[in-house]
Amino acid sequence: MPFSASYELDVFSVAICGVLSHLLIFIHGEWHMQAPKLFTIYSILAPVLFVASNNVGDGIHTHFTHTALLISSYAVGLFTSMTIYRRYFYRLRKFPGPWAAGITKLWHVWQCRHGQNFLVIEKLWQRYGPSYGLVLRNSQSLTLLSLLPSMDLGASVPKLFDHDARRRIWDRGFSTKALDAYQVRVVEYAELLASRIEVLAKEQNPVNVSDWFYWFTFDVMGEFAFARSFAMLQNEEWHFAVTLLRKAMSLLGPFSPVPWIAQIAFHITPWMYIVRDWSEMMSWCKDRMTDRIQAKIDRPDVSHWLIEASTKRGSLEADRKWLNGDAVTIIIAGSDTVAPTLVFTFYEMAHHPAYQAQLFSALKDIDIFDHKQLRTCTFLTAIIHETLQLHPPVPTGGYRQTPPSGMTINGTYIPGNVTIVSPRYSLARLQSSYESADQFVPERWTTKQEMVNDIRGFVPFSQGRFNCVGKTLAMNEMRFVIALLIKKFEVQFWGNERGQRLFSDLKDQFTAAPGRLDLKFRLRTDTVR
Numbered sequence: 001m002p003f004s005a006s007y008e009l010d011v012f013s014v015a016i017c018g019v020l021s022h023l024l025i026f027i028h029g030e031w032h033m034q035a036p037k038l039f040t041i042y043s044i045l046a047p048v049l050f051v052a053s054n055n056v057g058d059g060i061h062t063h064f065t066h067t068a069l070l071i072s073s074y075a076v077g078l079f080t081s082m083t084i085y086r087r088y089f090y091r092l093r094k095f096p097g098p099w100a101a102g103i104t105k106l107w108h109v110w111q112c113r114h115g116q117n118f119l120v121i122e123k124l125w126q127r128y129g130p131s132y133g134l135v136l137r138n139s140q141s142l143t144l145l146s147l148l149p150s151m152d153l154g155a156s157v158p159k160l161f162d163h164d165a166r167r168r169i170w171d172r173g174f175s176t177k178a179l180d181a182y183q184v185r186v187v188e189y190a191e192l193l194a195s196r197i198e199v200l201a202k203e204q205n206p207v208n209v210s211d212w213f214y215w216f217t218f219d220v221m222g223e224f225a226f227a228r229s230f231a232m233l234q235n236e237e238w239h240f241a242v243t244l245l246r247k248a249m250s251l252l253g254p255f256s257p258v259p260w261i262a263q264i265a266f267h268i269t270p271w272m273y274i275v276r277d278w279s280e281m282m283s284w285c286k287d288r289m290t291d292r293i294q295a296k297i298d299r300p301d302v303s304h305w306l307i308e309a310s311t312k313r314g315s316l317e318a319d320r321k322w323l324n325g326d327a328v329t330i331i332i333a334g335s336d337t338v339a340p341t342l343v344f345t346f347y348e349m350a351h352h353p354a355y356q357a358q359l360f361s362a363l364k365d366i367d368i369f370d371h372k373q374l375r376t377c378t379f380l381t382a383i384i385h386e387t388l389q390l391h392p393p394v395p396t397g398g399y400r401q402t403p404p405s406g407m408t409i410n411g412t413y414i415p416g417n418v419t420i421v422s423p424r425y426s427l428a429r430l431q432s433s434y435e436s437a438d439q440f441v442p443e444r445w446t447t448k449q450e451m452v453n454d455i456r457g458f459v460p461f462s463q464g465r466f467n468c469v470g471k472t473l474a475m476n477e478m479r480f481v482i483a484l485l486i487k488k489f490e491v492q493f494w495g496n497e498r499g500q501r502l503f504s505d506l507k508d509q510f511t512a513a514p515g516r517l518d519l520k521f522r523l524r525t526d527t528v529r
């Protein structure tokens with residue numbers, strides 16, 4: 001098809017439009033929340049262009065070719081401009097990192113396609129950062145391989161809502177009085193878990209702890225969110241809503257660098273399987289919250305405090321979106337963190353029988369049902385701390401934004417309004433943080449404190465205004481379950497199991513999702529209550 005001069009002019013003009021739309025529009029501010037609108041506008045413009053190209057040549061084939069050429073020229077103009085800008089003019093261009101990562105976040109998405117972001121970052125760190133304090137560039141965000149003492153002093157989370165007001169309400173649900181009341185339920189479910197494991201132990205069957213600990217933590221959090229468990233310990237199978245939730249979470253790992261893709265998917269393709277799963281799960285949670293609001297509860301749960309705050313303000317109906325969201329947060333934040341920590345603790349116990357024996361003997365004279373007394377067992381706390389340090393349940397997540405004036409971290413100036421993240425998995429493996437950083441050495445928290453080179457590296461619950469509101473609940477819960485099971489059972493690897501699948505199938509989906517781990521639980525004959 002011979003192109004006319006005006007045809008070529010069209011193509012050129014459209015390419016210039018692409019460049020201009022970058023330089024005049026997209027270069028300013030954040031656009032990911034507008035992604036669905038932009039997607040719609042471009043989807044409408046394409047057929048308009050097709051109709052407008054009616055006067056070019058004849059035949060539908062020519063119209064298609066012409067439209068496709070114009071769209072491609074626009075895209076080439078837009079993306080060339082973006083590439084040149086990000087490569088040569090962008091304020092973060094001097095930070096180290098792979099070339100392609102500096103151009104597009106899709107590079108990171110591709111690298112994370114197996115859901116192992118923590119390994120992607122660890123590899124980058126090995127390649128680019130012999131020195132501590134390295135900053136890795138990833139298009140518009142930075143990964144800081146540094147201890148961040150001031151991270152929460154100046155930085156904020158990307159502002160989506162009035163966090164501090166919501167946090168004040170949350171805090172009431174985690175007061176000392178409230179926590180005492182919750183412990184009764186933790187004990188009930190932990191005993192149910194122990195009795196289920198006892199049956200498997202007596203039948204000489206393996207215990208896949210990567211199922212059982214999840215069933216336990218989700219059942220407990222179901223109680224705290226909806227005053228009703230998922231009954232997974234009872235039924236010995238995954239509840240459909242939890243399965244949907246975990247499927248949706250699996251996208252969080254690879255797609256968290258590009259929230260605009262999720263925005264488009266939710267608005268444009270709500271029927272797509274994973275988006276549909278998420279919506280179905282949210283609607284299930286909404287219905288449970290409706291039941292919870294109407295229910296008369298004699299034992300306060302976490303939702304009790306949230307519902308009470310809205311009722312007192314007379315804004316129960318208006319706050320329904322918050323309450324539904326809070327319920328999902330309780331469930332994810334409370335289960336998907338405690339469960340992997342328990343899985344890894346029991347992996348380490350099977351891996352280090354000497355530590356297991358030491359823990360058993362440290363617990364001998366302690367009434368584990370008295371959580372204040374249990375807290376005094378320093379070796380138990382050390383085991384949990386060492387597990388949290390070596391296998392952080394939030395391995396890379398926890399994004400922050402630098403203040404508009406920027407901030408200096410470990411001598412490196414980071415410009416303002418930049419998304420930053422300090423990945424715990426890699427932080428924990430820095431020799432500048434710990435001696436023998438990749439070894440499980442619980443004594444570093446008791447008798448060998450010189451093995452902690454820089455305590456600022458230990459931030460499993462984050463720090464500052466955005467730290468974990470459920471830290472004390474989590475620690476109480478983990479202390480009790482571990483103590484109960486270690487007092488009752490001796491734990492070993494099952495058959496040839498050595499944790500191979502646990503690590504090879506470990507996924508980073510904001511929280512860590514470990515692979516399968518089969519353990520042998522042998523009922524102790526020397527159990528002391």
Ligand code: HEM
Nearest residue numbers: 330333334337338394398460461462466467468469470474
């Ligand atoms: C091993 C256990 C746990 C660990 C390691 C952990 C870790 C964390 C971390 C790192 C954050 C900050 C995330 C960020 O920076 O964006 C966080 C926030 C949070 N956690 Fe936990 N968590 C645990 C257990 C729990 C439990 C049991 C609950 C109770 C429901 C809970 C509720 C929350 C909530 C509501 C937030 C958001 C706080 C805010 O934005 O103000 N967590 N957690």
